[in-house]
Amino acid sequence: VNHNIVHCVNPGNSGLANKLQLSKSYHILLTQAFRKKFIIPDFEEFTSHVEQIFELTKGLREGKVANYIPQMARYNSDIWGVSLCTVDGQRHSMGHSKTPFCLQSCVKPLKYAVAVSELGTERVHQYVGKEPSGLRYDKLSLNEEGIPHNPMVNAGAIVVSSLIKVVDYLKKMAGNEYVGFSNTTFQSEKETGDRNYAIGYYLKDKKCFPRGADMMAALDLYFQLCSVEVTCESGSVMAATLANGGICPITGECVLSDEAIRNTLSLIYSCGMYDFSGQFAFHVGLPAKSAVSGAILLVVPNVMGVMCLSPPLDKAGNSTRGIGFCQELVSLFNFHNYDNLLHCTRKMDPRREGDEVRNKTVVNLLFAAHSGDISALRRFALSAMDMEQKDYDSRTALHVAAAEGHLEVVKFLMEACRINPFVKDRWGNIALDDAIQFHHLEVVKLLKDYQESYILGSRQTREAAEDLSKENLESMV
Numbered sequence: 181v182n183h184n185i186v187h188c189v190n191p192g193n194s195g196l197a198n199k200l201q202l203s204k205s206y207h208i209l210l211t212q213a214f215r216k217k218f219i220i221p222d223f224e225e226f227t228s229h230v231e232q233i234f235e236l237t238k239g240l241r242e243g244k245v246a247n248y249i250p251q252m253a254r255y256n257s258d259i260w261g262v263s264l265c266t267v268d269g270q271r272h273s274m275g276h277s278k279t280p281f282c283l284q285s286c287v288k289p290l291k292y293a294v295a296v297s298e299l300g301t302e303r304v305h306q307y308v309g310k311e312p313s314g315l316r317y318d319k320l321s322l323n324e325e326g327i328p329h330n331p332m333v334n335a336g337a338i339v340v341s342s343l344i345k346v347v348d349y350l351k352k353m354a355g356n357e358y359v360g361f362s363n364t365t366f367q368s369e370k371e372t373g374d375r376n377y378a379i380g381y382y383l384k385d386k387k388c389f390p391r392g393a394d395m396m397a398a399l400d401l402y403f404q405l406c407s408v409e410v411t412c413e414s415g416s417v418m419a420a421t422l423a424n425g426g427i428c429p430i431t432g433e434c435v436l437s438d439e440a441i442r443n444t445l446s447l448i449y450s451c452g453m454y455d456f457s458g459q460f461a462f463h464v465g466l467p468a469k470s471a472v473s474g475a476i477l478l479v480v481p482n483v484m485g486v487m488c489l490s491p492p493l494d495k496a497g498n499s500t501r502g503i504g505f506c507q508e509l510v511s512l513f514n515f516h517n518y519d520n521l522l523h524c525t526r527k528m529d530p531r532r533e534g535d536e537v538r539n540k541t542v543v544n545l546l547f548a549a550h551s552g553d554i555s556a557l558r559r560f561a562l563s564a565m566d567m568e569q570k571d572y573d574s575r576t577a578l579h580v581a582a583a584e585g586h587l588e589v590v591k592f593l594m595e596a597c598r599i600n601p602f603v604k605d606r607w608g609n610i611a612l613d614d615a616i617q618f619h620h621l622e623v624v625k626l627l628k629d630y631q632e633s634y635i636l637g638s639r640q641t642r643e644a645a646e647d648l649s650k651e652n653l654e655s656m657v
Contacts, residue, residue, distance in 0.1 A: 217564065218268050219483055219531055226530040227272040233508045234262055234274045243492030243500035246472040251368040252282070255474065255491040260501055263412035265420035266484040269429045277412040280358070281489055282365050284471035285317070285332070287350075287405045288340075289448045290418065292331040294349045295340050296440035297426075304343065307390060308336040312451045312458075317497075318375050320382045327388055332451040332469070335379050335388075342389050342398035346405060353418040355430030360409035369403040376402065412487045419477045419485020422467075445479060449517075456496040456503075464506045465516035476502035480515050483531065542569045549577035549593070552586040557593070567597040574605045582611040582627065585620035594630045601631050 220226050238260055247253035261276035283290075295304045306327075313329035315321050323329050328336035351359045369376075376399060384395045410418070421428045422444060426436030445467040452469040453460040460468060467479045474491035476499050486509075490501035510516045514527040545565065548556035557577070561567055568576055578599045581589040590611075593599045602610055612631065615623040 218270055219266050220270060221532075222530070223266075223270050223272075229512060229528070230262075230264065230272065230509070231274060233505060233512065234260075237501050237504040237508060238275075240501045240504050241492075243494050245474070245491045246493055246497075249365070249368050249372055249472070251362070251365045252473060252491075255281075257492050259474070259489060259491055261412040261489045262486065262505060263416035264484050264486045265416040265429060267420055267424040267429050267482060271413075271416070273413055273416075275412075276489065279489065280360055280362075280409040280411055281475060282362050282406060282471075282473045283408050283410060283415075283475065284406045284473045285337075286415070286469050286471040286473075286475050286477045287346075287408055288332050288337045289422070289444045289452065289469050289477070290350060290353065291337070291344060291346045291405060292340055292447065293422070293426075293436050293440040293444040294346050295331075295344045296443055297349075297435075297437045298344055301439060301443055304331075304340070307339050307343070307388060310447065317454055318379065320379055322386060322388070326386055328383070330447060330451045332447060334376055335383060338376065338380055338398055338402045339383060339388055341402040341405065342393040342395075346401075347408070349435060350408060350418070352431070352433060352435045353421045353428060354410065354414040355417045355421075355428050357414035357417055357430070358409075358411050359414060361404070362407045362409050366403055366407035369406055370400075373399075373403060410487075412489050415475065415477060415487030416485050419479050419487055421485070422479045423481055423483060423485045425482075445481060448479075454497045456494075456498055460498075460503070460506075464510050465518055466506070466510065468506065470498040470502065472497055474499045474502070476506065478506055483515070541565060542571055545569055545577050546571055546575070546580050549580040549586070549589055550584055552581075552584065552589050554588055554592055557589065558596075561597055567593065568599055568603065570603070570605075573607075574603075576603050576611070578603070578611040579605055579609070579614055582620065582623050583614040583618055585615070585618065585623055587620075587622050587626065590615075590623050590626055594626070598634075601627060601634055 245253060245255050245257050259276045259279060261274065261279055263271070263273040263277045265271045292304070308328050308331050309323045309325065311323065311329055313319065313321060313323075313333055315329075315333075317332070318334045321329070321335070328339055330336050331340050347359070380395050380399045383389060389395060389398065417428065417430055421435055422441055425438050426441045427434050448469045449461055449467040451457055452467065454470065467481070469477045472493065474489055474493065476486075476488040478486040478488065480486070486506075488499060488502035488505055490499045492500050494500050494503065512528060514520075514529050519527060544556070545560055545567070547553075548560070557567075570576055576599065578590065578593050578601065581593060594601070601612065604610055609617075612624065612627045615627055
């Protein structure tokens with residue numbers, strides 16, 4: 181668990197040596213940790229494989245640093261950093277993960293998502309299309325409807341910039357982590373942005389801007405947003421917010437609408453990697469956006485976000501190491517959009533809990549029932565373990581406790597866990613049969629009464645039964 185989860189607040193105020201306060205989001209994160217309910221259960225093993233990929237792609241030396249913006253020409257070609265953040269807040273960083281860099285084109289999907297969240301899909305797409313252009317990202321070109329092809333090319337991004345205010349959203353998406361601004365890059369962009377000014381005047385001439393929009397103000401905001409700084413660490417949280425349906429995994433705040441996320445991921449899947457977008461969709465099969473700063477923002481929907489940084493670019497304008505990292509990641513793990521999750525045996529699925537872990541939980545559960553260890557059973561129940569798990573003989577914890585005559589354990593499993601008393605083992609016996617066979621008369625009476633109440637309870641709504649179970653469990657803690 182991240183060492184920043186627990187914060188000490190006012191250590192001496194009330195005479196106690198330490199007072200601990202957990203924010204709501206960190207409380208959720210801790211609960212998931214104790215329940216072992218993370219999206220990637222064995223995160224340590226997963227990150228060990230990711231580090232091997234990082235070291236493997238570190239040796240890629242092809243590509244050149246972008247030099248048409250003077251400030252970016254100064255970037256060190258040896259910089260190589262990767263950070264990832266899962267949808268439940270597990271994090272891992274490698275290399276130059278704390279080095280600030282400008283988002284450049286990586287900001288395009290973020291501001292588009294903000295625009296859709298604020299204005300809705302229909303309003304935004306009155307001014308910008310949804311199709312890949314098949315042209316360079318800075319081409320002076322409109323589609324057949326007379327609007328920019330999509331929000332990921334410069335023309336579309338400039339028009340979207342006229343619709344919104346963005347920076348507060350970016351900070352929220354990053355979980356209030358580092359989001360800065362490079363004024364030198366901003367000035368450099370303005371001084372060398374003749375092409376973008378030409379696009380702006382072209383769009384104005386074609387009446388592509390909303391009524392009353394200031395073209396120069398839109399261009400200024402466009403340049404400013406390209407000059408927003410993040411690190412791989414804060415950028416990975418932004419990517420994870422996209423992966424998590426618009427909810428920041430660090431703060432738990434709903435920053436963007438699910439409609440905006442769906443649209444954004446669809447667009448960067450088809451248009452996010454410049455002229456390499458089709459190849460990337462084919463080989464990697466994940467939504468991603470690259471930038472001339474050497475950044476690649478990668479989204480594994482419902483799993484994690486990744487931010488890579490390596491300034492040397494290939495001919496298409498994408499980070500050479502970043503592309504290599506993404507390709508190796510998908511060749512090892514079944515993250516490709518069209519990998520078969522059930523039958524893809526050649527790849528690893530880090531989301532799947534191993535058989536060894538599942539078997540161990542069953543053994544621990546039944547051993548606690550056998551030995552009458554209510555404390556252990558209470559811990560298991562509070563950690564959201566399935567208390568009706570069966571062993572190889574199809575026996576549940578209730579079978580075992582009834583056979584051993586552990587009255588309090590049987591009572592706990594019935595009242596707090598609401599275990600089904602009619603589950604049959606491989607010999608066709610239910611828990612009551614075991615209690616009768618071993619002459620545990622008090623357990624027999626308890627089980628008979630419970631069976632009647634269980635039948636009546638099954639007629640209630642599922643929600644009411646769950647509330648009752650929760651109340652019983654809390655009263656026993």
